[in-house]
Amino acid sequence: MFRRVAIVGGGAAGATLLSELLERPLPQPLHLDWYTGGGPLGRGVAYGTRSERHLLNVRAASMGMFASRPGGFLEYAQKRDARVAGTDFLPRCWYGDYLEGETASALARAKSNGHDVRVVPYDVDAIVPENDGVTLLQGESTTRVDAAxxxxxxxxxxxxxGIEDDALASGRYVTLPWQLLADAKPDDQTHNVLVIGLGLTAVDVIVELAAKWPNAQFTAISRHGVLPEVHQTSASLPYEDSDELIETMRDAPDIRTWVHLLREAVEHTDDWRRVVDSLRPHTASLWGLLPQQDRSRFLRHARWAWERSRHRLPPQVARLVAGLEKDGRLKRIRGHVHGVALTGHGLSMTFLPKGESAERTLDADLVVQSVGLETDVRRTQHPLLQQMMTNSHVRSDPFGLGIDANAKGHVLHDGKAWPRLFAIGSLLRGALWESTAMPEIRQQARQLAEQLLAG
Structure with missing residues (x-):
């Protein structure tokens, strides 16, 4: 087993892996260095919100931190409120509290079990992987570990x-929506807000600001102009022909064939969600079967439909958004954003409406960019990843979905896997596709913990 391990990142993925490592009875104590970057342990950006209007888009019964105890979050929530049911979509701030509590318990148990855990509330400046270990540089400290x-x-x-520098400098163009929502104060003034994107985060922005700013008007623009699909109020039964569907897909790893098979399955069931949900446990292995050209075809033509169907809105959030549209406070448009410039009255966005040939403009007091997770390391300003990319320790996934890695989480370089450098969570989207939600992350954490402890 690797006796000394470094985990770089203090969010949910890092906390889950740390807790998995410390949950297991071990013949020898571990030394863990956890570089958290500061902030509450385990919450990260995903669960850092304090607003109860921001809900999980997975039912409570499926959100446990540990693969061995998927109902752990539900147990926590029912102690907090006995009325909670497993089918409920609960506030993300509750989940953040749960992660913090589980992480604190894991750290307390580690000390009593003789493990040495060093929580470092700073970012790592540089990482140098080698075949027999990994060196981490943080400030003036240099640490050598068995694996990172x-x-x-x-x-x-x-x-x-196309976003002009003066628009960014004005503070009216926002690229960090969660910071905006945390800082926003109740305000009765009139606001004209433009949201770029129509995914789950964009919905969170609209719902939160609409509640805090009752006189605000919202315009949301995206390529297709559609909202995410909506979960059923109650959980559905599993799709009865899922085994046959998955096996047929495995036998024909071709995106066109898969689309045909899925459409056929949907036509023969009472709820298409059952078909989509049946793929979830198999998504990573299916993605691994797709040739590169089919992955490219999926990303160009089918990604938006998959994201919309797979990452759905809780019913109560969908009702809030529908109410805003009915009241005339929210308008959705289809088009491509070409640029945003600062004007004497605020910001002006230039865009090309879907199906038209002439550009139009829209004026707004505030523009919020909310176009999904950023995982493209080719253009990132993240200092550690820049260092590792510059020194060829890591490279980008071919499609800019994260870092190049294999399905077991080994980071690749020059076509080879580093034997002691791993990744978990969002940066594995290129290798696994579905790699951002807790049900997937906890499985990764379990499997990676087994690898690390096997050495």
């Missing part, structure tokens, strides 16, 4: 192309 794990989460979003 990158658990960095999603990267800081970059402004879209």
């Amino acid at each position: 794990v990158l658990a960095l989460g999603a990267l800081t979003p970059r402004p879209l192309p």
Whole structure:
């Protein structure tokens, strides 16, 4: 087993791996260095919100931190409120509290069990992987470990192309929506807010600001102009022909064939969600079967439909958004953003509406960029990843979905796997596709813990 391990990243993925390692009875104590970057342990960006309007989009019964105890979060929530049911979509801030509590318990048990855990509330400046170990540099300290794990989460979003510097400097163009929502105060003034994107985060932005700013008007623009699909109020039964569907897909790893098979399955069931949900345990292995050209075809043509169907809205959030549209406070448009400029009255966005040939403009007091997770390491400003990319210790996934790695989490370089450098979570999207939600992360944490302890 690797006796000394470093985990780089203090969010949910890092906390889950740390807890998995410390949960197991071990013949020898571990030395763990956990570089958290500061902030509450385990929450990260995903669960850092304090607003109860921001809900999980997975039912409570499926959100346990540990693969061995998937109902752990439900038990926690029912102690907090006995009325909670397993089918409920609960506030993400509750889940953040749960992660913090589980992490604190793991750290307390580690000390009593003789493990040496060093929580370092700073970022790592540089990592140098070698075949027999990994060196980490933080400030003036240099640490050598047997193995290291990158658990960095999603990267800081970059402004879209065409956003002028003075628009960014004005503070009216926001690329960090969660910071905006945390800082926003109740305000009765009139606001004209433009949201770029229509995914789950964009919905969170609209719902939160609409509640805090009752006189705000919202316009949301995206390529297709559609909201995410909505979960059923109650949980559905499993898709009865899922085994046959998965086996047929495995036998024909071709995206066109898969689309045909899924459409056929949907036509023969009472709820298409059952078909989509039946793929979830198999998504990573199916993705691994797809040739590169089919992955490219999926990302160009089918990704938006998959994301919309797979990452759905809780019913109560969907009702809030529908109410805003009915009241005329939210308008959705289809188009491509070409640029945003600062004007004397605020910001002006230039865009090309879907199906038209002439550009149009929209004026707004505030523009919020919310176009999904950023995982493209080719253009990131993340200092550690820049260092590792510059020194060829890591490389990008071919499609900019994260870092190049294999399905077991080994980071690749020059086509080979580093034997002692691993990754977990969002940066593995290229290798696993589905790699951002807790049900997937806890499985990764379990499997990676087994690898680390086997050495």
